[in-house]
Amino acid sequence: MAVKNLQIQPLSVPSTSAVDFGAQIDNVDLENLSDADFETIRNALYTSHVLVLKNQAGVSPNAQYELTKRFDPAAESYGHGKILDAKRSVLHPDLKTIPTQTQVQVIGNGFYDEYEGLKDFTLKHPHHKVFHKDAIPEEDDLEYTRFYRWHIDAALYALNPPKVTSLMAVKVPAGRRQTLRYDDGSGEELDVPLGTTAFVSGQNMYNLLSEEDKKFIRALSRLFISLMER
Structure with missing residues (x-):
């Protein structure tokens, strides 16, 4: 079977958009990622800041973790060796941990019979009204939304997140759209x-x-760097 070369192109944005970052990469095999292909991905990320790796349905949690770790070999666990206390964390309502790859968390909405070792579990997607003082009125809630919260990787504080975050879209909502208000x-x-x-x-x-x-x-x-080095 012929090996396909990685293809990189800028993300497509509307002509009215001022977005000038982000790229899409095709022909990536995350389950068998060569050093050369990883170096291409690494350079593309630090040039374009956000990457979309297309056609990755079925990628294992292990492959996702290994990709993230290659950017930051010190990232052995979720938070560089510190343990995320799920019961006390502000992230607890939003996340479920993959049993076979505990560095990978699942976020979503609804009840699921099984996924990657998790059984009979319910996910609840965060809603902006639990994080904002003034929420969108109930009568407008279906049509309108707001950003949930601003974060850099996650609200881990003492837990140092890996240098790179990877998000795997297993299933995305289809159908209707919403209007996001900046408010x-x-x-x-x-x-x-x-x-x-x-x-x-x-x-x-x-x-x-x-x-x-x-x-x-x-x-x-x-x-900040000086304080971190102490």
Whole structure:
């Protein structure tokens, strides 16, 4: 069987969009990922910031973990060796752990008979009203939504997340869409599919800052690194 070369192309975005990051990669075999192909993926990620690996249905939790670990070999477990106390974590209502690959968590909505060793379990997708002081009124809740919360990988605090996060779309909601309200006073809205995960570019946000604010951020970064090294 002929080996297909990886094909990389920028993500397709509407002509009205200012998004200038993200790429799609085709012909990736995560179950048998060569060093050369991983290096291609690694370079693409650090160039494009977000990657979509197409046609990965059926990829095992182990392959997903191994891909994530190759970006950060020190990431042996969920949180670099610290244990996630599921009963006390703010993430507990949202996640279920894969028994055979405990670094991989499942998020979704509804009851499932079985998935990767989990049996007879219920997932509840987070809703913005449990995280915001002012929620969308009940009469508008079906048609409209808001971002749930802002996070960088996860709210783990003392648990250091891996350098790279991987999300595996096993099954995505189909059919209707929703209008996302920013509700920040701007009146901006965004047409989104159900279960949307939004990505933003920290690089672009930094570039939008004034020179004074950039200097302040660089000083904070040096302070954070210094504290982490102690």
